[in-house]
Amino acid sequence: MSVPELIVLNKPYGVICQFSAHEKHPTLKQYVSLPNVYPAGRLDTDSEGLLLLTANGRLQAKIAHPKYKLIKTYWAQVEGKTDNERIQQLADGVNLGDFITQPAQVQLVNAADSARLWPRVPPIRERKTVTDFWLQIRISEGKNRQVRRMCAKVGWPCLRLVRVGIGQLDVFSLKLPLGKWQAVNPKDLS
Missing domain, CATH: 3.30.70.1560 (Alpha-L RNA-binding motif)
Structure with a gap:
């Protein structure tokens, strides 16, 4: 299976931003079954909404680092x-x-x-x-x-x-249901 360069997940409340098993909370693995993708930035367990994931380390750093002002x-x-x-x-x-x-x-x-x-x-x-x-x-x-x-x-x-x-991505224009993900073009961020 080919892994998209960037995906966006509409993360539900209570989901922890990690793929490894957690004793108290559901993890990203229960929502995203792609191999070798990691969150580009975090979203607290008790927060909801858009979370970006990628397998591209450079893209991940660019998204997460404050110097890029995303x-x-x-x-x-x-x-x-x-x-x-x-x-x-x-x-x-x-x-x-x-x-x-x-x-x-x-x-x-x-x-x-x-x-x-x-x-x-x-x-x-x-x-x-x-x-x-x-x-x-x-x-x-x-x-x-x-x-x-x-x-x-x-x-x-x-x-x-x-x-x-x-960036320029938003949950309403994506029409992304809670707990679902979709591939997006990294250029759509800016």
Whole structure:
């Protein structure tokens, strides 16, 4: 079987970004049966959405390394009420203690757009007394748990995090169902 140069997986919640067996979580091996492909970047176990995989080491490094400034687009469902000042804090860069984030592009996601997402399994815990809303956050860094940490730092705990885009690829135009993958042209990233 010929392995495509680049594939994109719509990773479900709870799947760990490794192929070797894990005692608690399903792995990528349960979704991608191609030999010798590896994640180009990571997506936390409790995050969902687009994950790129390749067998090409140079391509993997180019995708994952921050110097190439590949934009990743996240939709974060956060707890609280909208506040332009906090949105501006996220956009300007947030001091997370171990580093200050680069400026981000941040905007609200309207309810009709967020309804396009698949249901999360298991669903998030909803509380009648606590409001929530969706933010779109576009960054080129992608350090460990960065978007979750950014949101928490400005007082908006992240309830659900979905990576909806990497470069020019996005989950909606790909029409990629949850847990499925497809081959893409690396040129489609930029």
